[in-house]
Amino acid sequence: MSGGSRRLADLRAPEVLDRLTPSSVLLQPVGAIEQHGPHLPLSTDLLIADALAEALVDERGDELDLWLLPPLAYTKSNEHAWAPGTIWLSSQTMLSVLDDLGRCVATLPTKRLAFLNGHGGNTALLAVANRELRVAHGLMTFLLHPSQPRDSGGATEDDDELGMGVHAGRDETSIVLHLRPELVDMSLATRSVPEAMAARERVKFGGDVAFGWSSDDLAANGVIGDPTLASAERGARLWKGIKRSVGDALAEVAAFEFPR
Template identity: 50%
Template structure:
């Protein structure tokens, strides 16, 4: 496994110029009574590592794995015990400082693998800032695009509202860390009235500012009762296969013809 932190400084200096550095962005935040606060961190870290391992084994691109970030922008869950969050400007400075350091080390390509939807908007801004300040080629990916950001809902019966602690995340944690899942404590928490709005809502043309305790659902949205380890394994492996393809593309991507 090509881990950046395990290399010596001269080895890093000798990396090929098209090497892709992969940084997992997780979170430590409440996920209801049935999932650990490490859920987003576990999924992002495991996905980034598995994708890097697949690319390295295939020899299809030069890639290094950075240590993932656990503490990110989780202020929508700041009302709950267990949530540790950075302010938006602190996280922005962290991402920019990491990018600056990588550029000093000769890295020119950086791929974020995001496991927490609350990081997405800021991650996009940071990606452009890193491009502008240091000339980095930056890319922002998810294991799977969250439903509230235009991705497909994990299950049709979640009505596009299974965005936090629902079927998808619970299934993946049953696959990755089954000993940390308390599925018997979870209930269906789908605020179906939101599906009645035509224009405003998750994955709809008009977004809205929200906190995770706005919905009267104990802070999670979705249906964890339908989750299975088998489904989680299928979701995780499909996402990792796509991420591996993304890494290979990122190694040769150029916006100009």
């Protein structure tokens, strides 16, 4: 980075108005602290979102005028509330937190706020917050994911997990093996794919009909996917593609304007 730190919290108060401009993009990583089966750390979603945000700000911050906000760790994770170690906010609390965040961000020179969300359970609430913050505080708000969650309509690369790899499965495990291998215990990884659900046409992850669920409805160990297929090499390939894809998306965010 040629211009010094692009982490907002590293700035001294007088620098905020000097260094941020109307074209700046505030990047807010959003993670979770929740069970990820017996083989992955509770911090998986936080780790991925924060590492990606840091990498993008380091690599493209000067080009796109990106500014990194401290990550949100505790979010909407009550689908994993049954598991010890999961720490979650209610929907009402999280929306209030996001509104407070928006109210503060609206005092800055820029009005561009991009959420980089690493946890699928946050997606619906962040989509609601996008509009609420736009209407209440005049912000230009955006929601990005390292990859679109399968349970929110994202595509699946192949059929190894029957399209049901939504939590602690092959790809998520591969990425953590790439980023923080010391936090993964592959000796505890087991396949846990809800194959009966995959056979349905509409009521399934990625189907036309959404449904409420808790992770223990689908698997006793909290895994929904097949982490035994994971590898650090796969994680490195995925990470390279994710950085390129999200970086290109942020380029459009930085240039976005409403038609009028």
